[in-house]
Amino acid sequence: MGLFDKIFNNEYIKPRASEPPIGNYNYYQWDKPDFVLPDEFKLDENSSLEDALKVFWTAGGLDFFNVCDSKYYSWDWMDFVGDLYTSIDEGEYSAKGTGYKIPLPDKTKKELLERGVPAVFLTDL
Numbered sequence: 001m002g003l004f005d006k007i008f009n010n011e012y013i014k015p016r017a018s019e020p021p022i023g024n025y026n027y028y029q030w031d032k033p034d035f036v037l038p039d040e041f042k043l044d045e046n047s048s049l050e051d052a053l054k055v056f057w058t059a060g061g062l063d064f065f066n067v068c069d070s071k072y073y074s075w076d077w078m079d080f081v082g083d084l085y086t087s088i089d090e091g092e093y094s095a096k097g098t099g100y101k102i103p104l105p106d107k108t109k110k111e112l113l114e115r116g117v118p119a120v121f122l123t124d125l
Contacts (some may be wrong), residue, residue: 030074037080049093050100050125056084057103065117089118100125 029035041055056064064081067073087093101124102109109122 030076030080035076041080043084043093047093048096048098049088049120050096050098052084052088052093053100053102053121053125056081056088056121059084061085061121062104062108065112065115085121088120095125098125 041059043052043055059081060077061081063073064078064085067078102122104112104122113119113122
């Protein structure tokens with residue numbers, strides 16, 4: 001079963017009805033001592049920008065941009081997504097031409113762009 005199939009089982013929080021199902025992993029799980037990063041979230045030196053963006057959005061990238069009160073989120077999750085944000089923003093990953101569609105409606109992309117989110121996170125590859 002792939003990560004997107006798992007989104008709707010008990011391991012994942014269901015998204016609000018107004019949001020696309022792009023992850024929203026159970027944040028409280030990340031700080032537990034027995035938490036294991038899902039294989040689908042592991043990137044290495046051979047990973048592409050497409051891979052990194054998929055992990056970012058699947059791991060809760062939209063929530064990362066909308067954090068208002070960090071007490072509701074796991075510190076380990078915030079570190080993971082924050083570090084991934086930085087590595088993508090600094091150009092650590094290169095596009096390999098395999099394509100990736102950002103899983104957000106155009107309206108949401110526009111709002112995030114207006115708030116200063118870098119275009120690399122909002123542009124389909």
